[in-house]
Amino acid sequence: MTSHFEAQPRNPALKSGFLLALLVEMTAGLLAFCLLPSPAFAAFNLKYIRPASYDAHFNPGEQVTFTVIIKNNESTAQFAEVDVTLVNQATGAELTLTPVITATIGAFQEVTLTGTYPTVASATTPSTLSGATNNIPEGSYTVTFPLFDGNGDKSDSVRGTFPLHVGTETESLRVFPEALNLGTIPPGRYMHPVPIEIRYSYFQYNRLRQDQPFAIRIYTDNAARYEGVPHALKKPSPAGLVSMNGRYVIPVKCWTLNFGPDIQETGWDAPLAGPPPVDDDDYWLGPPLLEGVRSYGSANWVRIPDLVDMTPNPITWRRLVGQDQYDNRFVADSNVTGDFTLKSPFTLYLATEAGPTTVEGTYVANLVVELWSP
Amino acid sequence: MDMRKQLRVKSEELRVKTMIAVLVFLLFTFNSSLLTVLLASQQQEVYVTGHVQPFGGYAFTEAVSFDITAPGEQEIGRIVVDGLYNGEYPWVMRAYTDNLHFAGITGSVRPPSPAGLVSKEGLYVIPLSIHSPSYGPNVWRRIPDLSEPGYLPYEPEPLPGETTYTDCVLMGIDPRNGSWVAGPDGLLHTYDDNLLGDNTVGTPFEMILQANVPAAAVKGEYDAVLYIEISPAP
Amino acid sequence: MKEQLRVKNEELRMKFGVLAFFLQLLTLNFSLLTALAVEVEPTRLELKIAPGRPVAGELQIANKGHKPVEVRLSAGPYRFLDPKLKLPSCQEWLRFEPARLTLAAGASTSVGYTVTPPANLEVDTAGEYLGAILVDEHPAEEPVNAQGERRVEGPVAGSSRLTIVPRLALAVYVMVEGKERVEVEIGGLKVEKLASQAGATGGREAAPDLLKMSVVLKNLGSVHVRPAGTTTLFQEDGHLYHTAPLGKSMPLLPTATMAIPSLLPLPPAGRYRWVITVEVQEGTVLQQESSFEVTPEGEVVQ
Numbered sequence: 001m002t003s004h005f006e007a008q009p010r011n012p013a014l015k016s017g018f019l020l021a022l023l024v025e026m027t028a029g030l031l032a033f034c035l036l037p038s039p040a041f042a043a044f045n046l047k048y049i050r051p052a053s054y055d056a057h058f059n060p061g062e063q064v065t066f067t068v069i070i071k072n073n074e075s076t077a078q079f080a081e082v083d084v085t086l087v088n089q090a091t092g093a094e095l096t097l098t099p100v101i102t103a104t105i106g107a108f109q110e111v112t113l114t115g116t117y118p119t120v121a122s123a124t125t126p127s128t129l130s131g132a133t134n135n136i137p138e139g140s141y142t143v144t145f146p147l148f149d150g151n152g153d154k155s156d157s158v159r160g161t162f163p164l165h166v167g168t169e170t171e172s173l174r175v176f177p178e179a180l181n182l183g184t185i186p187p188g189r190y191m192h193p194v195p196i197e198i199r200y201s202y203f204q205y206n207r208l209r210q211d212q213p214f215a216i217r218i219y220t221d222n223a224a225r226y227e228g229v230p231h232a233l234k235k236p237s238p239a240g241l242v243s244m245n246g247r248y249v250i251p252v253k254c255w256t257l258n259f260g261p262d263i264q265e266t267g268w269d270a271p272l273a274g275p276p277p278v279d280d281d282d283y284w285l286g287p288p289l290l291e292g293v294r295s296y297g298s299a300n301w302v303r304i305p306d307l308v309d310m311t312p313n314p315i316t317w318r319r320l321v322g323q324d325q326y327d328n329r330f331v332a333d334s335n336v337t338g339d340f341t342l343k344s345p346f347t348l349y350l351a352t353e354a355g356p357t358t359v360e361g362t363y364v365a366n367l368v369v370e371l372w373s374p
Numbered sequence: 375m376d377m378r379k380q381l382r383v384k385s386e387e388l389r390v391k392t393m394i395a396v397l398v399f400l401l402f403t404f405n406s407s408l409l410t411v412l413l414a415s416q417q418q419e420v421y422v423t424g425h426v427q428p429f430g431g432y433a434f435t436e437a438v439s440f441d442i443t444a445p446g447e448q449e450i451g452r453i454v455v456d457g458l459y460n461g462e463y464p465w466v467m468r469a470y471t472d473n474l475h476f477a478g479i480t481g482s483v484r485p486p487s488p489a490g491l492v493s494k495e496g497l498y499v500i501p502l503s504i505h506s507p508s509y510g511p512n513v514w515r516r517i518p519d520l521s522e523p524g525y526l527p528y529e530p531e532p533l534p535g536e537t538t539y540t541d542c543v544l545m546g547i548d549p550r551n552g553s554w555v556a557g558p559d560g561l562l563h564t565y566d567d568n569l570l571g572d573n574t575v576g577t578p579f580e581m582i583l584q585a586n587v588p589a590a591a592v593k594g595e596y597d598a599v600l601y602i603e604i605s606p607a608p
Numbered sequence: 609m610k611e612q613l614r615v616k617n618e619e620l621r622m623k624f625g626v627l628a629f630f631l632q633l634l635t636l637n638f639s640l641l642t643a644l645a646v647e648v649e650p651t652r653l654e655l656k657i658a659p660g661r662p663v664a665g666e667l668q669i670a671n672k673g674h675k676p677v678e679v680r681l682s683a684g685p686y687r688f689l690d691p692k693l694k695l696p697s698c699q700e701w702l703r704f705e706p707a708r709l710t711l712a713a714g715a716s717t718s719v720g721y722t723v724t725p726p727a728n729l730e731v732d733t734a735g736e737y738l739g740a741i742l743v744d745e746h747p748a749e750e751p752v753n754a755q756g757e758r759r760v761e762g763p764v765a766g767s768s769r770l771t772i773v774p775r776l777a778l779a780v781y782v783m784v785e786g787k788e789r790v791e792v793e794i795g796g797l798k799v800e801k802l803a804s805q806a807g808a809t810g811g812r813e814a815a816p817d818l819l820k821m822s823v824v825l826k827n828l829g830s831v832h833v834r835p836a837g838t839t840t841l842f843q844e845d846g847h848l849y850h851t852a853p854l855g856k857s858m859p860l861l862p863t864a865t866m867a868i869p870s871l872l873p874l875p876p877a878g879r880y881r882w883v884i885t886v887e888v889q890e891g892t893v894l895q896q897e898s899s900f901e902v903t904p905e906g907e908v909v910q
Contacts, residue, residue, distance in 0.1 A: 232549035
């Protein structure tokens with residue numbers, strides 16, 4: 001009997017041809033898979049299981065050690081490479097530290113890897129070095145740790161939470177002018193048009209190689225000069241300008257760029273337009289609240305206290321700039337180091353409000369600008 | 375059993391205290407950054423000076439004209455105050471009349487006080503009162519005369535409350551005055567204290583004059599000179 | 609119909625009321641502001657006088673207003689402090705030259721004053737005499753026009769008029785040479801508790817109990833002094849609890865007793881030492897101290 005349906009070709013040559021074509025296809029596919037660029041998900045499963053650790057501050061000549069912990073989530077041993085990358089915060093130049101940190105990690109194992117690099121003084125400030133380097137010049141850097149597998153594919157990356165700083169410890173403060181004449185103080189609110197310029201530099205670190213908190217604070221020192229009105233039931237603060245006879249005081253407010261206001265909230269672009277107008281209560285007294293009162297703590301023009309008003313609690317001080325990673329008033333997710341510095345030099349404006357209690361006469365004050373660190 | 379327990383507890387206490395003492399000693403000895411207090415600060419002083427000129431003083435309405443129409447309380451005019459005075463405080467602004475030509479009704483049983491509006495012939499008097507915004511709403515003060523018997527000039531009281539002086543004080547700045555320093559709540563040493571005792575009113579403002587016309591008042595022309603005196607710190 | 613009439617009546621009454629109100633405003637108020645602002649320097653006089661020899665000086669008077677003013681100077685009694693004291697007056701000794709003057713807007717001038725003591729000053733035992741200078745501001749008269757008329761400003765004339773005269777009162781102290789004697793004693797230190805009272809408006813927070821510390825100064829001398837000093841409170845262990853200046857003092861007049869109060873929130877329970885230091889004049893310092901206790905129940909025992 002003859003079958004109508006032939007399951008397989010009877011021709012042996014055709015059969016071989018099919019087999020050959022299949023083989024060629026498979027080879028081509030395999031080659032393509034090997035030669036074409038691998039998609040990201042193709043990297044081996046190597047992961048950082050903890051943020052990288054390193055100290056923050058170093059003097060030139062000291063050694064910096066970076067420590068990372070990597071876990072191999074593959075079922076076979078994998079090669080891991082960590083290229084510690086530094087980006088200079090001043091110039092944007094990128095440095096890759098050599099030799100890179102490498103290791104072969106067993107299946108499902110985790111290892112701790114370290115790399116130590118020397119720091120050096122920089123011939124130029126800021127340093128202009130970029131590319132691969134085996135030492136770290138002076139400067140402040142953001143630190144990134146890209147993790148590559150044996151194929152050179154990036155498997156993971158982590159960024160340091162604080163900058164790496166290499167530099168010489170320094171502390172300096174310079175204020176100009178050293179004598180300021182406000183001239184004739186008119187009635188009402190008045191901003192003195194000539195600002196005080198403050199130049200400073202500060203780099204100190206503690207034994208944990210973390211930032212030493214510091215602040216530039218301002219206050220008057222009038223306790224010896226101010227006597228007040230006789231038999232007054234309550235003694236006002238001596239903060240501000242004191243009359244020559246010691247009886248009267250004119251409070252003084254100040255403004256610097258750190259005090260705002262926020263352009264999103266008020267529309268006032270302080271970096272461009274300078275100090276906000278003193279005649280506007282929203283800036284002088286504070287923004288209005290729904291209940292009809294003002295948020296006095298959010299005023300942009302702020303009072304300068306006297307030394308006798310100040311206690312160990314920083315809330316009683318007037319801090320212009322500074323950094324304190326332990327002060328939750330400044331620390332936030334976007335500002336882990338509690339940095340509220342301004343670039344040096346920065347300007348400070350003074351303003352007064354004169355009314356019936358501003359008795360005619362000549363007033364003086366010792367205004368102290370202090371770079372303070374605990 | 376109890377004794378042993380007590381002894382054990384005391385022993386534990388002592389051990390803990392000793393440990394703490396040793397720890398503190400070690401920390402101080404090895405100068406840990408956690409306990410080291412190094413005062414590191416640089417200072418620079420700026421010597422600031424300024425001068426305040428007199429702000430010109432207050433200006434007042436020259437005079438008010440009116441007609442006395444009927445007995446009772448009658449507003450006779452308003453005094454507009456403008457300007458700014460910044461003399462030495464404590465100072466007060468007080469109002470009074472000085473009706474030296476008041477003679478009194480011949481044969482009257484008791485001479486009335488000469489304070490207020492005096493009739494043109496000097497025989498009859500209509501008392502005056504005044505309202506200043508510094509008093510608060512609906513508060514009126516009698517305007518005294520300088521020569522009335524028992525006249526007592528202003529003297530500040532350290533505690534908030536009633537006053538004993540005769541003066542009609544319109545406003546002022548006096549840190550010795552308890553009522554002014556106490557602020558709106560009338561209590562000293564609370565959040566709203568007015569440290570300088572500033573009882574001035576922002577200008578321009580109005581003061582209202584009122585005549586308290588008695589039923590026995592005689593119709594006619596009345597006049598007076600009202601002195602508004604500022605007494606700066608003596 | 610009656611309803612309509614009533615409504616019309618109401619309307620008319622209202623309109624009439626409004627009209628009357630405006631008419632009243634027109635007839636009464638709206639007199640012109642004088643813009644009078646006379647400044648005088650100095651704001652007090654402290655003079656030394658020898659019997660039989662007058663003393664002269666000058667006051668600087670400036671018109672800071674926008675209109676000319678007539679300034680009238682006169683002498684008055686001292687009414688600044690201690691009204692119950694019967695202190696001798698120098699009101700009759702003061703003379704001014706000129707006693708009346710007209711100052712143009714923005715102008716300033718000096719006015720001479722003379723203090724002429726009486727001939728029998730030597731036999732009087734008083735060491736100091738007090739008075740006041742009263743500086744009154746009046747609007748300067750408008751000049752007469754070609755028709756001989758004077759333009760009268762001010763409100764529409766009614767039958768009665770109240771003239772307002774701004775006045776500055778300046779204190780005058782005249783000390784007699786050879787009779788000045790400075791002697792002040794601390795009359796006593798008194799400490800008491802003032803219990804908190806409900807405020808007039810019922811304040812937001814409870815008022816604390818207060819500690820009132822009064823120092824009494826007696827002037828046994830013949831001239832006024834301006835004592836300054838400090839009041840200091842120490843805790844039992846010697847730590848400083850509170851200190852405050854007494855301020856450059858108001859004048860302590862002869863024979864006057866001045867009680868200088870200090871008020872502060874009641875301190876915690878314990879014993880306290882209170883020290884008063886008073887500088888009567890340069891080089892003369894008085895000091896006195898007192899102790900008191902604040903009991904756990906909040907009472908003060910001196």
